[in-house]
Amino acid sequence: MMEGLAELLAARGVTRLEPLGSGLEFSVFRGRMGGAEVAVRVAGRRCDSNANDPLVDTRALLVQERRLARFVLARGLPAAAPLDLILSSSPDVPDILVSAYVPDDGSPLDPYRLGGVLARLHALAPPGPPLVAAEGMPAARLLVRRVLRRWAEVGRLRQDWPAAPPGSVLAAAAAALGEGSLLHLDVRRPNVRCRAGEVSALLDWSNALRGDPVLEFGRLGEYARLPDNGLDLDALRAGYGEPPPDGDAPALLCRLDAALMLALVFLSEAPDAARGDAAADRVLELYERLRPRALG
Incomplete structure (x- = not known):
């Protein structure tokens, strides 16, 4: 999937992907877009299921992530700014949310x-x-x-x-x-x-x-x-x-x-x-x- 993902994102101007982590429904990568670092959130599949949540609509979650991040940012609260939402028309291509990469210096949280x-x-x-x-x-x-x-x-x-x-x-x-x-x-x-x-x-x-x-x-x-x-x-x-x-x-x-x-x-x-x-x-x-x- 990584090769196809890289090609898809390169067409949207996102390059130099490297994995950051993964969870039950999503994998996250770091890349570059227009000279800036970005975070790329990729759905593993369109619908998922786990012991806590029997039906997970990953597309709805990506749409919500973009909506709520925009909402709180507009009100002065900290979030990662959404840049591009790619909703696939093919079952073989994942949905993707590209956001600004927010660095972390590893310090203890206050x-x-x-x-x-x-x-x-x-x-x-x-x-x-x-x-x-x-x-x-x-x-x-x-x-x-x-x-x-x-x-x-x-x-x-x-x-x-x-x-x-x-x-x-x-x-x-x-x-x-x-x-x-x-x-x-x-x-x-x-x-x-x-x-x-x-x-x-x-x-x-x-x-x-x-x-x-x-x-x-x-x-x-x-x-x-x-x-x-x-x-x-x-x-x-x-x-x-x-x-x-x-x-x-x-x-x-x-x-x-x-x-x-x-x-x-x-x-x-x-x-x-x-x-x-x-x-x-x-x-x-x-x-x-x-x-x-x-x-x-």
């Missing part, structure tokens, strides 16, 4: 400054059509559906997994969640470009939702438990200014959603026996904390 960036992001309502990860429903309803679906998926991968929580318990916890903010929902060191600790760009808007900031902080809280995500939750909350509460039923539901996602990552998508077992145990711990608060 969590206080990151908190300020997220506060500004959450003050925005997302533009245009519904976001891909929403699956056509409000975030509170999505959360209940997603927790139940992913809980069942963990049960297929881990022996002696308990029955799923009652939907009524999850719905009671979700009832207080708002719907107005643009959420990134994959904020961790690999998706943040920075220089001298300051955020230069938030990358990868595939998980973005319109919802309550408590959902973002649920994800951040679980990410911060993993050192390689490079997050200091206390400092981030301080930089945010007025973060949502942590420890009530809505916050625990959002942490449960994040913990289930991580459990499936380590049990299936990027198998790691030790991390998978720890993540599954964390799911059960969070549900035991959530249940009395949701019912109380």
Whole structure:
């Protein structure tokens, strides 16, 4: 594929490709276009599937990436500027998004400054059509559906997994969640470009939702438990200014959603026996904390 990809991009003025990394749905390359460095995001296939998400429309994600990057840049927030979106008419040719390459000096991320960036992001309502990860429903309803679906998926991968929580318990916890903010929902060191600790760009808007900031902080809280995500939750909350509460039923539901996602990552998508077992145990711990608060 690399040879055909290079030819396709050369016709659009992108040359000197070198791989930067790859994930479940996309591979990313660095290249040059008109004398400047660019990042090239390439879909592996038109539709994909994994343990967390049974149907992934990679074209819709690339279109969304361009739309949200343009939106936040226009409002003074850091992102990688989209330059060219190539949507293929052939099943043998991938869809491609070309964006400005944002360098990173490898310095530790300043969590206080990151908190300020997220506060500004959450003050925005997302533009245009519904976001891909929403699956056509409000975030509170999505959360209940997603927790139940992913809980069942963990049960297929881990022996002696308990029955799923009652939907009524999850719905009671979700009832207080708002719907107005643009959420990134994959904020961790690999998706943040920075220089001298300051955020230069938030990358990868595939998980973005319109919802309550408590959902973002649920994800951040679980990410911060993993050192390689490079997050200091206390400092981030301080930089945010007025973060949502942590420890009530809505916050625990959002942490449960994040913990289930991580459990499936380590049990299936990027198998790691030790991390998978720890993540599954964390799911059960969070549900035991959530249940009395949701019912109380």
